[in-house]
Amino acid sequence: QIVTLRAVEILDSRSRPTLSVTVGLSGGAVATAGVPSGASTGSGEAVELRDLDPARYGGQGVRTAVGHVNGVIADALRGREFADLAAVDGALIELDGTPDKSRLGANAVIGVSMAVARAAAVEAGVPLWRYLAPVGVAPRLPVPHFNVLNGGAHAPNPLDFQEFMIAPLGAPDIAEAVRAGAEVYAALRKRLRDAGHDTGLGDEGGFAPALSRPEDALDVIAQAIADAGYPAGRDGVAIALDPAASEFRQKDGRYRVDGELLDSGDLIARYRRIVEDYPVWSIEDGLGEDDREGWARLTTDLGGHIQLVGDDNFVTDPAVISAAVCDGIANASLIKPNQIGTVTETLQAVAVCRDVGYGAMVSHRSGETEDSFIADFAVATGCGQLKSGAPARGERVAKYNRLVEIAADNPDLPYGLGR
Numbered sequence: 001q002i003v004t005l006r007a008v009e010i011l012d013s014r015s016r017p018t019l020s021v022t023v024g025l026s027g028g029a030v031a032t033a034g035v036p037s038g039a040s041t042g043s044g045e046a047v048e049l050r051d052l053d054p055a056r057y058g059g060q061g062v063r064t065a066v067g068h069v070n071g072v073i074a075d076a077l078r079g080r081e082f083a084d085l086a087a088v089d090g091a092l093i094e095l096d097g098t099p100d101k102s103r104l105g106a107n108a109v110i111g112v113s114m115a116v117a118r119a120a121a122v123e124a125g126v127p128l129w130r131y132l133a134p135v136g137v138a139p140r141l142p143v144p145h146f147n148v149l150n151g152g153a154h155a156p157n158p159l160d161f162q163e164f165m166i167a168p169l170g171a172p173d174i175a176e177a178v179r180a181g182a183e184v185y186a187a188l189r190k191r192l193r194d195a196g197h198d199t200g201l202g203d204e205g206g207f208a209p210a211l212s213r214p215e216d217a218l219d220v221i222a223q224a225i226a227d228a229g230y231p232a233g234r235d236g237v238a239i240a241l242d243p244a245a246s247e248f249r250q251k252d253g254r255y256r257v258d259g260e261l262l263d264s265g266d267l268i269a270r271y272r273r274i275v276e277d278y279p280v281w282s283i284e285d286g287l288g289e290d291d292r293e294g295w296a297r298l299t300t301d302l303g304g305h306i307q308l309v310g311d312d313n314f315v316t317d318p319a320v321i322s323a324a325v326c327d328g329i330a331n332a333s334l335i336k337p338n339q340i341g342t343v344t345e346t347l348q349a350v351a352v353c354r355d356v357g358y359g360a361m362v363s364h365r366s367g368e369t370e371d372s373f374i375a376d377f378a379v380a381t382g383c384g385q386l387k388s389g390a391p392a393r394g395e396r397v398a399k400y401n402r403l404v405e406i407a408a409d410n411p412d413l414p415y416g417l418g419r
Ligand code: PGA
Pocket: 037, 038, 039, 040, 041, 042, 242, 244, 311, 334, 363, 364, 365, 366, 367
């Protein structure tokens, strides 16, 4: 039984308002959750409620969403008996009544859902990852995908591709994976500094040098992996990209990369060369969310060689992922709880991926809090992959540190992709 429910307007890592939600249960368990927020959002995402009052935070305040938690949601949930988290999430979905959670606000709803999950785990006396683990799923520690070089909507540099990540696929365990991430990050800082580049950071903690060709960024990252003494590729440290192509797709359907206008076919050919020349094992949002034809072609061309992850086009929606399988689009999905709005639906999205043989990568947002919920979520679902930004900045390392702590308490949990 939920006895107390309270939201507060706090700041996220980009200095924009977001919600912290605290739930108290009748057994005495109390837990808090922080709500993340994206910048390069898919158009089908559940709707984040902002006050739009220009007198506060440039219109970005979340007092309305806070009011919904403290008012209508608290009134509806307090004192009622719920069998489990799914029942609470079902009640939230019903109370909201819209397909995109725009009435109560997805930021209000996901905050309540996450806090209830955490409080229920406390009440059950188990760690969050164990509480969330679906029946029949073997939990595992995911491969961290460290976003070491930022561009696109996450940095003011001229780089069109948004995320360049390093993934220690070949690490023996999570502690060694974190070490590899930090060592390559340090080597990259030195490389950039020696080349006269700025080593300021983007929103996700990666460096944001004034490079514009994606291949130049890949060169310096490949060099940093070697400098740090790791083999490049699946036996050591591989690279993963999130170009977030919707952000540089033009109105005429072409893509502007480093000042050049490319059609889908040109961009796919560019990716093919990149995959040949660099140890890239995964590409997310390689094409725009509406470019279904391009996506199908990209999947035919490269889907047998590398992981192709849908983010802006899938928006963690179980129904959308199921439909994409029939259309031959992508072979993996990004998983962001606030894109769909409840923890239960996020678990369903991972379950769909598992059922259809798609990969699943759990993800933070570019605007984050110190909450490490997604680390437990990734372990619980055994999906094998987590991206949470650079191995730097508190809100990013909170997730990686949580993985290391889970591993220390549970030495039998396996590490890695698991496939
Ligand atoms: P966002 O970016 O959190 O700014 O939407 C993350 C991503 O595109 O994966």
